[in-house]
Amino acid sequence: xxxxxxxxxxxxxxxxxRLWLEIHRPDLREDSAATQAIFSVGHSVxxxxxxxxxxxxxxVLLDPQREGFNSAFRRSLELLATDQPIFEAGYxxxxxxxxxxxxxxxxxxxxxxxxxxxxxxxxxxxxxxRDDTAIQAYIARQAxxxxxxxxxxxxxxxxxxxxxxxxxxxxxxxxxxxxxxxxESEVREWIAAAHIVAEQSVExxxxxxxxxxxxxxxxxxxxxxxxxxxxxxxxxxxxxxQSPTLRAHIEAHPALDLRDTPDELLNDIQKRVKQxxxxxxxxxxxxxxAAMLSGQTLPAYFLDFESIxxxxxxxxxSRPFQQICxxxxxHTLDRSGKLESTAFLDLSGNDPSRAFAEALIAAxxxxxxxxxxxxxxxxxxxxxxxxxxxxxxAGLLAIKQRLFDLLPITRTHxxxxxxxxxxxxxxVLPTVAPDxxxxxxxxxxxxxxxxxxxxxxxxxxxxxxRKAEIERQLLAYCGLDTFAMVRLWQFLASRxxxxxxx
Numbered sequence: 220x221x222x223x224x225x226x227x228x229x230x231x232x233x234x235x236x237r238l239w240l241e242i243h244r245p246d247l248r249e250d251s252a253a254t255q256a257i258f259s260v261g262h263s264v265x266x267x268x269x270x271x272x273x274x275x276x277x278x279v280l281l282d283p284q285r286e287g288f289n290s291a292f293r294r295s296l297e298l299l300a301t302d303q304p305i306f307e308a309g310y311x312x313x314x315x316x317x318x319x320x321x322x323x324x325x326x327x328x329x330x331x332x333x334x335x336x337x338x339x340x341x342x343x344x345x346x347x348x349r350d351d352t353a354i355q356a357y358i359a360r361q362a363x364x365x366x367x368x369x370x371x372x373x374x375x376x377x378x379x380x381x382x383x384x385x386x387x388x389x390x391x392x393x394x395x396x397x398x399x400x401x402x403e404s405e406v407r408e409w410i411a412a413a414h415i416v417a418e419q420s421v422e423x424x425x426x427x428x429x430x431x432x433x434x435x436x437x438x439x440x441x442x443x444x445x446x447x448x449x450x451x452x453x454x455x456x457x458x459x460x461q462s463p464t465l466r467a468h469i470e471a472h473p474a475l476d477l478r479d480t481p482d483e484l485l486n487d488i489q490k491r492v493k494q495x496x497x498x499x500x501x502x503x504x505x506x507x508x509a510a511m512l513s514g515q516t517l518p519a520y521f522l523d524f525e526s527i528x529x530x531x532x533x534x535x536x537s538r539p540f541q542q543i544c545x546x547x548x549x550h551t552l553d554r555s556g557k558l559e560s561t562a563f564l565d566l567s568g569n570d571p572s573r574a575f576a577e578a579l580i581a582a583x584x585x586x587x588x589x590x591x592x593x594x595x596x597x598x599x600x601x602x603x604x605x606x607x608x609x610x611x612x613a614g615l616l617a618i619k620q621r622l623f624d625l626l627p628i629t630r631t632h633x634x635x636x637x638x639x640x641x642x643x644x645x646x647v648l649p650t651v652a653p654d655x656x657x658x659x660x661x662x663x664x665x666x667x668x669x670x671x672x673x674x675x676x677x678x679x680x681x682x683x684x685r686k687a688e689i690e691r692q693l694l695a696y697c698g699l700d701t702f703a704m705v706r707l708w709q710f711l712a713s714r715x716x717x718x719x720x721x
Contacts, residue, residue, distance in 0.1 A: 223413055225317040225354050231413040232350055233434065236425040240439045242417050248438035252667055260340045260530045265320060267386050267531050268338040268372065269306050272321050278304035283318070292316075299333065299364060310362035315410050317358040325367060332367035335359060336392065339373045340530045342540065344393050347434040356399040357406040368396040374530060374539045382535030389531065389539065428470065450476035452496050456640035457489045488630070492640050501635045501650070508632040508711040515623060518587040521550040521708070522622075523700040524597055525669045525693070534570035536607060544600050545571040545673055548697035549582050550705050556717050558705065562694055566686060568677035573611075576604045580614040587621070590704055592644050594624035625704060628711055644703055652706040657699065662692035669696060 223231075231238040240247060269280065279298055283291035288309065295308040305322040321336035337352050339345075348371055356369045375391040416423060426447060431440045454475040460466060465484045469475055477493045485493065495502050525546040530539055537543060549561040563578040565571035579601075583589055591597045601619040605612040630642045635650035645657055645665070657664045663672050675681055676689040702719070709717055 220314050220414065221417065222311055222314060222316045223410065223417065225315075225351065225358070227417075228315065228354050228409055228413055229347060229351060231409065231416060232347065234425060234430045234437065235413075235416045236423045236443065237437055237439060238413055238416055239419060239422045240442070243422070244439075244442075247442045249441060250438040251436055252671075263529075263531050264340040264374070264390075265338055267389060268321060268336075271386060271390060272323060272336070273304045273306075278306055280306040281308060281318075283307070283309055288316075291318075296363065299331070302331075310359045310364060312358055312361040314414055315354075315358050317355050319355060319359060321372075327367050330365065332365045335366055335369040337369070337371045338390065339371060342374045342376050344371050344373060344395075345434060349395065349398065352395050353399045353402040354406050354409070356396075357403050360400075360403075368394065369399045370394045370396070376539055378532075379538055380532035380535055386531065452477040454480055456496060457485070457492055458640045458642075459486075459488070462486075491634055495634050495636050496639075499636055502633065504632040505713055508628055509713045511628050511632070512708070512712045515588045517552055517554045517556075518584060519552045519708070520583055520587060520589040520621075521552070521701045521704040522583070522589050522591050522597060523548050523697055523704070524600055525666070525673070525697055526600065527670050527673055534572075537570070537572075541603070542600055543570070543572060544575050544604075546669075546693060546697050547575065547579060547582075548694075548701040550698075550701045551582075551584070552705065558719050560698060560701070562698065564690060564693055564697075566673070566676040566690055568679075572604060573608060576608055576611050576615060579604075579618065580611065583618050583621075585617075588623040589618060589621045590623050590625055590708055592624070592700075592704055592707075593626045594622045598622055625707055625711065629707065632711070644700065644707070647707065648703045651710040652703065655699065655703060655706065657696075660692070660696055660699065662689070663696040665696075669693060 227238055227241060230241055269278070272278070279294075279301075281291045281294060286294075288311075291307075291309045292311050295305065295310060298305050298308065302324045304324070306320065307318050308322045309316065309318045319335050320338040323334040323336065325332050325334055335356065337348070337355060339348055341348070352369055352371055356366060360366050370392040372390040372392045375389060378388045380386070380389075425443075427440065427443050431437045431443070437443075454460075454469055454472075454477055456477065457465075457480070460469065462484065468480070468484055472479070477496055480493065482490055482493070491502055524544045526542040526544045528540045528542050529537075532539055532541070534543070545566075546564045547562070551559050551561065553559075561582045563575055563582070565574055598619055601615050601622075605615040605619075608615075626642060629647060633647070633651075634642075635647070637650060638646045648655055648657075663669050672689045672693055676686050676693075681689075705719055708714075709719070
């Protein structure tokens with residue numbers, strides 16, 4: 220009988236078809252960039268955990284890929300007689316295997332016992348992680364480990380990094396011993412059921428659904444979706460599907476087409492999306508949009524931020540997963556109709572926050588609307604900077620008070636069939652300014668690529684030539700974001716008297 224790893228058992232818990240494909244057709248798996256980023260974050264948190272649980276460096280890190288699985292299993296059991304912390308200890312039983320992130324020695328009634336810790340990069344304990352911990356504890360105990368307790372350690376978002384590599388307090392443990400030990404019969408059933416699926420000669424017949432993205436985005440989604448009938452106008456083009464009645468209707472009709480979706484289940488915006496999609500006609504309430512902008516005068520500013528976040532804070536004074544702004548682009552339209560651009564970009568590798576805040580205050584002037592697209596993001600970042608730098612707070616909060624969001628106006632007064640239910644700036648821009656294109660940009664074309672480019676630029680091994688190329692790409696990308704807002708504002712405000720060149 221093959222031994223299923225803990226990750227395979229969790230895959231089974233998400234979807235039996237996913238487990239079957241991981242075993243029999245792993246070549247079909249295509250993990251997204253976001254999934255790869257999650258793996259990378261988990262690795263960085265794991266490295267910090269080893270330093271926190273073994274500050275003296277006396278522990279043992281096992282590497283089954285290097286020394287072989289059988290050797291790792293044997294050594295894991297041998298190390299139970301020591302008083303050393305063990306990292307990536309592996310245990311195997313009939314039908315299953317698992318590797319523990321952290322094993323800490325202890326004593327109970329004069330006997331050596333062990334405390335197991337599963338380390339996660341999440342900020343709280345998730346339901347699937349409870350399954351994970353139950354599986355881990357079951358396999359270890361069945362393998363003969365005198366396991367006294369088991370806990371899950373997750374990121375504490377209240378932690379503020381003091382600097383100098385001091386990450387004490389980054390992780391918070393939650394004891395799951397009683398719960399994990401009580402679920403042994405469940406785990407046995409999961410293992411048995413997963414083996415039945417794994418040994419099937421054909422894949423299970425399971426349609427795509429909510430399980431495809433929960434608790435993880437499944438790398439087999441494209442393969443599974445390609446096997447199903449396609450709607451010409453998919454119902455998932457509807458925005459904000461939150462109504463329980465509508466959700467239930469969609470779940471009961473997986474290949475639902477907008478043409479077959481009853482209007483009485485839709486809100487006004489969803490009805491508009493359906494009507495425009497089926498008719499192929501654009502909706503634009505030009506008078507309404509212009510009216511919402513009529514009270515705003517020149518000069519006007521068009522602002523966009525780029526940011527990065529780290530599960531393990533990199534700079535003193537920052538928190539886990541805090542959005543750290545490293546770039547902004549600003550287009551300024553003066554009273555005469557002249558348009559100028561300003562930019563800030565810090566690729567030094569140092570904390571860019573204070574320099575970013577100072578440059579922002581200097582660039583945004585004292586009066587006039589500061590247009591953004593989805594003000595919640597820029598507003599939150601400005602508020603955080605004001606909290607960090609009290610001497611800059613007045614200037615920053617004054618800018619925050621001037622933010623004017625173009626997204627609600629666009630969502631209320633405009634929709635083009637090609638948007639497919641999205642009002643992102645990248646979905647709207649081609650419909651109002653077809654001469655502009657993110658796809659025409661060299662290198663960086665979206666926010667995810669901007670974060671990747673930033674990380675590459677600040678890496679010490681990146682050459683000066685490559686860094687200069689990344690700088691050019693980032694400036695072009697963020698600059699297009701704000702110029703796109705200029706053109707969108709011009710369209711919504713019906714300012715045909717103005718002409719702008721990129």
